[in-house]
Amino acid sequence: MSDFPAASLLAQAAGLIVDAEHVCVFSGAGMSAESGIPTFRDALTGLWANHRPEDLATPEGWHRDPDLVWGWYRDRAANLRTIEPNAGHRAVADLSRAKSLTGGRVSIVTQNVDDLHERAGSTVDAHLHGRILGPRCEFCAYRGDPDLSLATTRPRCPDCTGSLRPDVVWFGEMLPEREWITATDAIESCSALLIIGTSGVVHPAAGLPMLAAEMGTPIIEVNPEPSALTPLATVHLEATAATVLPAII
Ligand code: BV8
Ligand code: ZN
Numbered sequence: 001m002s003d004f005p006a007a008s009l010l011a012q013a014a015g016l017i018v019d020a021e022h023v024c025v026f027s028g029a030g031m032s033a034e035s036g037i038p039t040f041r042d043a044l045t046g047l048w049a050n051h052r053p054e055d056l057a058t059p060e061g062w063h064r065d066p067d068l069v070w071g072w073y074r075d076r077a078a079n080l081r082t083i084e085p086n087a088g089h090r091a092v093a094d095l096s097r098a099k100s101l102t103g104g105r106v107s108i109v110t111q112n113v114d115d116l117h118e119r120a121g122s123t124v125d126a127h128l129h130g131r132i133l134g135p136r137c138e139f140c141a142y143r144g145d146p147d148l149s150l151a152t153t154r155p156r157c158p159d160c161t162g163s164l165r166p167d168v169v170w171f172g173e174m175l176p177e178r179e180w181i182t183a184t185d186a187i188e189s190c191s192a193l194l195i196i197g198t199s200g201v202v203h204p205a206a207g208l209p210m211l212a213a214e215m216g217t218p219i220i221e222v223n224p225e226p227s228a229l230t231p232l233a234t235v236h237l238e239a240t241a242a243t244v245l246p247a248i249i
Pocket of ligand 2: 137138139140141142157158159160161162
């Protein structure tokens, strides 16, 4: 990881954000890394080191061993209770407040299933891959409250006695249509796109920044490493979210 970005790059990024009436934030696991949530690829540390994401974050994995998969999500939900939003989340919330004072706005499209943007004071427009807090019923429209995600044994639906599952999008599952439409609208209508902490490998979400690039929208990327989206960036700040976002916002 390089040292802190040059002042000229920071100034360029800040200028693009100031000039944009509508900033869309597109965040991935790197947004929450400094809060202590392992990014998806190293999410399988410790207890889950001997499982593959494909065995846990897929419908096949769920049908094969629902108690194992429920336990993985329960542990992730419990971990979420022990951590806080980081300075990056707070900087994004500050940006939303600042923009609304000047007649502008900030949209947030996140691939993350945690609630740290919300707990930092932001409103999230689209959770593309669902949310880890609050399970849903496999058979009816029932959605449980966040505490239910911490149940040690898989709870049954109080409305239809069906099986409750994590309200996330697994590999091989469609993204929720409302989230997808909201995200597409935000990315197509924004005047600057701020990409924070995503490797850009999980589709179709990773294809969204291309819509902004095709429209000539300025793109700022915050990521200590290059990503699949770096070629689209007007400016790439090679630094972490919690260090550079407060500096530019
Ligand atoms: C679908 C919820 C089809 C669950 C998640 C081959 C080619 C292309 C696509 C595919 C393919 N084979 C299969 C597919 C499709 C597949 C896919 O994209 N696979 C990938 C792995 C190749 N996609 C799907 O299955 C999607 N559905 O395609 O449906 C369909 C069509 C019709 C009908 C039916 C079905 C569904 C994908 C959603 C999966 N669910 N999450 C859970 O959380 O358990 S995805 C999960 O992984 C996360 O939500 C997140 O979105 C993703 C990880 O991506 P990132 O967020 O980018 O995180 P990552 O760890 O990768 O990177 C972190 C980045 O942060 C790094 O760049 C790092 O440098 C940076 N960073 C680190 N620290 C910091 C930092 N940045 C800033 N600050 C820091 N401190
Ligand atoms: Zn039900």
